[in-house]
Amino acid sequence: MSDEETDAGESGDGEAFEPTGRWANPAIYASNWKSILVIDAMLGMFVAWAGFLMILFWNLFIGAFVGAVGLTYLVAVGRRFLQWRWLRREAGLDT
Numbered sequence: 001m002s003d004e005e006t007d008a009g010e011s012g013d014g015e016a017f018e019p020t021g022r023w024a025n026p027a028i029y030a031s032n033w034k035s036i037l038v039i040d041a042m043l044g045m046f047v048a049w050a051g052f053l054m055i056l057f058w059n060l061f062i063g064a065f066v067g068a069v070g071l072t073y074l075v076a077v078g079r080r081f082l083q084w085r086w087l088r089r090e091a092g093l094d095t
Contacts, residue, residue, distance in 0.1 A: 028084045029093065037081050044073035 027036050051067025085095050 041077045
């Protein structure tokens with residue numbers, strides 16, 4: 001088996017033994033994967049809320065930037081949820 005096959009997540013017989021590929025996060029296979037993502041989303045909510053408070057009490061532009069970063073992070077967590085759910089289904093794990 002070549003290094004390219006190993007990196008692509010394929011065994012010698014063509015079956016995928018790890019559907020996540022080279023940059024796989026082992027948290028995908030954890031039984032508490034949803035809890036991991038909820039805590040991650042709470043971080044994004046905290047940053048977005050901090051940005052909102054900055055808009056109200058300090059500076060509009062900096063607060064808007066911080067809030068946008070927090071909301072962007074929340075979107076990334078949502079995308080990660082969909083990706084992890086799909087990868088768990090491909091691996092035959094419960095979702």
